[in-house]
Amino acid sequence: MTLKPIHITEFLGKDGKATEDYRRMMARIAHGFHQDPGAADVQDYRARRDQAAGFVLRGFEDTTDLPEWAGSGPKPVATILGFPLRINAGKDVIDLWGISGVGVAPTHRRQGLLRSMMHSELETAQRNGFPLAGLTATEGGIYGRFGFGISSRQCTYEVNLRAKPRILTEVLEATGADGGSIVEAEPRGLLELARDLNRRRVEIIPGQISRLTSTMEDGLGIVSLDKESLDPRRACEAFVYRGPRGVDGYAVIEHEGWDKESSRVKVVDFQVATTAAWAGLWDHLFQLDLIDYLTFEGAPGQPLGNLVRNPRDVRLTKDVDLIWTRILDVKTVLESRSYPTDGELVLLIDDPVELVTGAYALRVTDGVGTVTASEYLPESGRRGTQSEDDAELAPGAPRVRLSVDRLASAAFRGCHVEARFGVLRGEGVLQATRLFSVDDEPYCDFDF
């Protein structure tokens, strides 16, 4: 086996269509997930969107001579896609290096190719100044070893419309929803509004990530990427909330078809930037005729059940991890969230990839965190996997030892469970629980 590294940043030929290299990489990625690589026009669309979003395709090809029936041209056997995104880290919006399309051909698995690709992807992102990397995982057991921790989860809920739930009148009054109106809209005309609402949501929702254009177009039914088609999803319907100061949200719904036992509608996209738009749109969706059940995705503990008369009308049906993040710059990430209480803590961070291993002092004053790293840290990549304490760093502060994957999770979602059950260690465990606690779980409304 002879392997050659792949690094592609140009996906379009002179004719504006996807290059053969791009098509081969996409086919490799699709086959890794047992999926259809898509027709040529879908690949051209993806190549245009990926190029505009700054994607970098990396991996390996096997240059061993093979018979003609094994396929012509270079043969990619391992793939990884990286691209720049932005994420709300709790207070500030910071850069995140998105990772997707991770795959290794079945013939080349368990030989360290993922390890090699992931290490160099993370090192490159860190060198390029990205404080965080992020991905969504097909399996939960793969990425912890590379320092990724769960930063947000996604739940699926079902609303029983047969029970005729309504948002409580006091909620409609208090949020100001009753001062707005709902307008039926053509979903395929809402792309600019989708961009605007995403920008606003990234500013205000911890965990929210900037959406790719392809994600927005798919959410609006402009294309049908789940069916590997550029045809619009014509059955999608949209409702826009107009408040006194302008448009603050929209919901896109799609009926699941009349061949089912019950009549079900899926909320395929729900983008709101104010509580008034949130309450107004839900109240409108609750009044749809001919529908038995409405399903939607939302954050763990989302409030809908609390704001109707019968909480059982809203049922949780699924709860999965969604965004995994990997801290590449401890100072930037911890200084970009807010803290519920003041105090001091030294974090002893263990990192299996040796990128951020070390002792860091966190001081919180008036809810604002400041991080000082030990001055004895070797350069990234040569730090060892176990951090050493630095007695001169915040000498009076309690110490807590934790792995970098648990830090990613703590920074976004808190760490009381890990602290209670011994995953975090040291006399600073209680202080870590207090400082990192959050009122609401962060949320991101798409995967990649």
Ligand SMILES: CC(C)(COP(=O)(O)OP(=O)(O)OC[C@H]1O[C@@H](n2cnc3c(N)ncnc32)[C@H](O)[C@@H]1OP(=O)(O)O)[C@@H](O)C(=O)NCCC(=O)NCCS
């Ligand atoms: C998951 C996948 C990328 C792993 O690639 P690979 O080159 O075989 O992985 P490596 O040989 O580099 O393994 C690195 C480590 O991950 C572990 N690992 C690999 N696949 C794993 C899996 N599916 N679950 C848990 N651990 C896994 C290996 O045991 C190894 O651990 P160790 O170094 O601690 O012993 C590959 O199996 C694949 O393409 N699967 C199908 C597509 C997919 O699931 N992609 C992930 C998308 S998020």
